[in-house]
Amino acid sequence: MLNQVTISTFHTICHQLAERDLHLASVIRRYGYPPMWSRPNTFESLVHIILEQQVSLASALSVLNKLRERLTKITPKGVLELSDEELKACYFSRQKTAYVRYLAEAIINVNIDLKAFETMADDDVRAKLVSLKGIGNWTVDVYLMFVLQRADIFPAGDLAAVNAFKRLKGLPAAITREELIALAEQWRPNRSVATMILWHYYLSTPRK
Missing domain, CATH: 1.10.1670.40 (Endonuclease Iii, domain 2)
Incomplete structure (x- = not known):
């Protein structure tokens, strides 16, 4: 359990x-x-956590809000349809542009299944996520705590x-x-x- x-x-x-x-x-x-x-178990939530890596929470939220203005609904398909220049206009760094694209591709290719994570053990979720470039243990920790509400x-x-x-x-x-x-x-x-x-x-x- x-x-x-x-x-x-x-x-x-x-x-x-x-x-x-x-x-x-x-x-x-x-x-x-x-x-x-807490945050919902969505692609947007994981993008938000990636944006929070090594910057202030306010700065990350500012970038996320710019992306929301651009896409209205933040989805893997929508992100992949944006050019690097369009993401740069949303204040994405080159690194985080790459990280979010890797995540979007993994979800579209069903290498990552966010819904399946809800019933998986913490270590199994961690193993799947850290296999993606740009996602390390801090990002997984926040996802487990905020999104999946894991207690420990x-x-x-x-x-x-x-x-x-x-x-x-x-x-x-x-x-x-x-x-x-x-x-x-x-x-x-x-x-x-x-x-x-x-x-x-x-x-x-x-x-x-």
């Missing part, structure tokens, strides 16, 4: 994590529950989550990725919700 978060279980899981972790409890006490971030993902490559983790728990700046992953084990089987609490903390507090 897949381990997923739902609207009806989200706050209960937040409480369970707060009972086990005083730092997460302090975030909920001070700032309230985090949003349960810790995105170790997400700077906001990592920085919030370090600041909230007073961890040394030089702590390794492996050490952070090991520390996040305390939140199993609900590391996704713990990460959402970290993001909530990050977005609610001024950066130093």
Whole structure:
């Protein structure tokens, strides 16, 4: 059975994590529950996540909105019909133009089946997606968390989550990725919700 978060279980899981972790409890006490971030299981959602790679969320949304203006409905066929110049006019970089085209072709050729992902194990979804150029573990982590609502993902490559983790728990700046992953084990089987609490903390507090 897949381990997923739902609207009806989200706050209960937040409480369970707060009972086990005083730092997460302090975030909920001070700032309230985090949003349960979610997106539909569509080509557009995966394009959006690709656009968010290594840029601000606002910048990525600006590019996505330009593409929406151009296509109205963002589909694999519609993207492939646009020229490189048309995508550039939507603020796509050369790299992200290529990545989104690879994804569109994979969906049209049925090498990637987004609907099938809904019943596949996390590791199987990851294996299929990272086989595509331009999709790495961070992109898959966000897709699993936001789109498929999988409950036990810790995105170790997400700077906001990592920085919030370090600041909230007073961890040394030089702590390794492996050490952070090991520390996040305390939140199993609900590391996704713990990460959402970290993001909530990050977005609610001024950066130093």
